């Protein structure tokens with residue numbers, strides 16, 4: 001028998017409409033390049049998003065048309081998140097850190113029709129203008145600079161709106177936004193988020209034992225809005241009706257800390273490299289910033305080094321470690337402690353908080369080894385596979401089947417262990433694993449240990465070819481400013497913590513480690529550079 005409930009569609013539109021109705025004055029704050037802030041409430045965000053939708057329809061937007069954004073985090077970007085789908089379109093966040101040729105490829109692959117671009121990003125736009133050929137380009141003004149001939153003002157879309165206009169019905173399976181994977185190997189692929197996926201993701205993300213967002217919070221997504229919808233926070237925050245603060249283009253540690261202080265932020269979110277930068281600034285100038293008591297920072301995107309979590313705790317900033325992917329909207333696991341585990345001592349609770357965490361409701365996880373699913377024993381490794389209502393079932397216009405198992409689970413490419421409590425721990429990416437004499441060595445664990453050394457700012461461990469062992473680990477090290485150490489010192493530092501055969505064959509010191517546009521170590525590049533590495537006299 002069927003249930004007797006109504007079937008009203010789940011739509012992100014409801015999130016903003018309800019926030020506008022119930023929390024019209026709760027603020028959306030956007031920092032501009034001159035450090036002034038632009039602020040308005042959910043009421044105005046709703047009105048401006050409706051106006052944008054009407055403007056786009058006037059410009060000829062048809063259902064399903066893609067509207068690209070080349071923008072930093074600020075008010076106009078969140079207006080696009082809500083306004084474009086309200087008009088039946090799909091916003092497509094372009095990653096402004098990619099090379100112009102890659103952005104062009106992605107915009108063309110997505111079939112983007114219109115573009116909204118920040119005035120401060122026009123020099124980048126000019127590099128893709130000829131190739132990408134958007135039908136119409138709208139410029140959002142963050143400064144007073146004039147709009148170049150041939151382009152349109154973003155505010156043109158907002159003007160002349162009819163306040164009585166209401167959007168049409170929403171299909172919960174229709175696409176809302178499109179985001180391409182960062183693609184460290186191969187071509188980037190598009191993931192199209194539906195209304196249903198984003199709404200359910202918001203519910204799961206907001207839960208007390210997930211990210212724990214409440215109406216009273218002030219949330220600062222440092223993670224870019226072009227990277228998996230700023231981890232979905234602009235939707236989750238609207239669901240709970242809390243304030244949202246955006247950085248604009250100012251992402252240096254001091255500017256971030258100034259903003260955290262000024263806006264009395266309760267929850268920030270960003271990748272470990274951003275958190276590390278903030279930590280160094282706090283250590284360099286103790287007492288300069290007075291941050292909100294109980295400040296939390298959601299950190300994911302790559303593994304949180306132990307030293308970072310411990311040092312942040314000492315500064316009163318609690319890191320919540322989470323794991324996700326572009327393909328999982330992104331939230332998959334969050335490392336919060338179960339009640340009975342809170343009784344464990346400090347060391348034991350760190351071991352748990354440093355894992356990637358428990359799967360959130362509706363995300364099913366399993367780890368697959370060579371001969372089937374591996375047990376949840378905390379030591380057997382396997383590839384993490386997931387499924388759930390906000391996990392991609394395919395890529396946009398790309399017949400790529402290899403990322404899904406025959407029974408329909410998404411293959412993440414992350415190698416994990418799952419412990420008896422259900423906590424997932426990433427030990428590597430499948431392609432970053434080091435196989436020495438037939439045994440796996442976890443580069444992530446070596447990196448985390450090395451980054452706990454006083455003199456080490458960054459450490460990446462990669463596999464280098466070896467005649468006898470097939471592969472051996474090589475550590476690539478960036479030292480902290482003014483600090484020094486030697487290969488011998490690092491080796492003895494690691495020796496107490498790992499089996500002898502795990503210890504890297506060499507330590508290469510350099511000024512920086514190449515990174516992806518989202519701040520992860522670009523190990524494929526390092527592997528190329530050190531492909532013919534041989535131990536030198538220094539070893």
Ligand code: AMP
Pocket residue numbers: 181182228299300301302303304321322323324325326327330356412413414426429518
């Ligand atoms: P992206 O799609 O660019 O967000 O990248 C997703 C990948 O980032 C995952 O497959 C992981 O390899 C990595 N990742 C995300 N969160 C974490 C984390 N907390 N710890 C380790 N790796 C992570």
